[in-house]
Amino acid sequence: MKQPPRRSGALDEARLRQQAIGARLRQIFDDVVNEPVPDEFLDILRDADARDAGKGR
Amino acid sequence: MTTVSRADRPDDPARDRAFKGDLVALIPHLRAFARTLTGDPTAADDLAQDAMMKAWDARASFEMGTNMKAWTFMILRNQFYSEKRRSWRQSQLDQEAAERTLVAIDDPAAPVALDELRLGLGMLPSEQREALVLVGAGGFAYEEAAEICGCAVGTVKSRVSRARRALQDILDRGEYHRDGAAASEAMGSILAHAERLSNAR
Known part of the structure; x- marks a missing residue:
């Protein structure tokens, strides 16, 4: 159930809460973006590239 | 499972190199998107790797100069749903x-x-x-x-x-x-x- 706003500042408070949630959400995402990429990714891609090049010509 | 036939692809090493460079730069973002979809780091990396390889195999169909980030995210998302990996989320x-x-x-x-x-x-x-x-x-x-x-x-x-x-x-x-x-x-x-x-x- 939604609670009715109790005071005039309720809207501002909700906006502040949303900003905090937004900042944390970006942090959760960016934390992963900033992790070093596991070698496995590049290994797989390199192998596929080598395989394709071998087949190609 | 079928993949894009490699024989149909125009063989262009320079284009492939450029594509590969762009794809590598997107890996961290694919990992992050996969992590939020699955909630599990190991499953997320499996998903991101699958998506990366699907993108690589389909590179001939990508129009260079268009939004590659959106294109790879779409591939990753489709992969996630096609394999019904949302069950990960439940167990997680x-x-x-x-x-x-x-x-x-x-x-x-x-x-x-x-x-x-x-x-x-x-x-x-x-x-x-x-x-x-x-x-x-x-x-x-x-x-x-x-x-x-x-x-x-x-x-x-x-x-x-x-x-x-x-x-x-x-x-x-x-x-x-x-x-x-x-x-x-x-x-x-x-x-x-x-x-x-x-x-x-």
Whole structure:
């Protein structure tokens, strides 16, 4: 159930809460973006590239 | 499973090199998107690797100069749903961890804790979660997110706004239940509430 706003500042408070949630959400995402990429990714891609090049010509 | 026939692809090593460079630069973003979809780091990396290879195999169909980030995110998302990997999300929402998170936070003035938000994010229906992540964290415009999700722009807007409301509500109820009711009871109530919210128009 939604609670009715109790005071005039309720809207501002909700906006502040949303900003905090937004900042944390970006942090959760960016934390992963900033992790070093596991070698496995590049290994797989390199192998596929080598395989394709071998087949190609 | 069939893959794009490599014989049909125009053989262009320079184009492949450019494509590969762009694809490598996107890996961190693919990993992050996969992590938010699955909630599990290992499953997420499997998904991101699959998506990366699908993108590589389909490189001939990509139009260089268009939005490669959106294109790869779409591939990753399709991969996620085609393999019905959302079941990961269910198993990942481990009750004990959830209870620990809920009871651990006892300062009502504390800023939104990361774990709490991760947990809340996991409770959202997947289409709301992905919309919120793409727009709120992935840096996509509503139009791009709509393209990635294969739906109308208005649908993305409404999903993002419902996700924000539901998340706020989940977090608020987590706080509310901290002092009194047993944490497991709180979890049940939060889950039921999240479900009601997601079903509501």
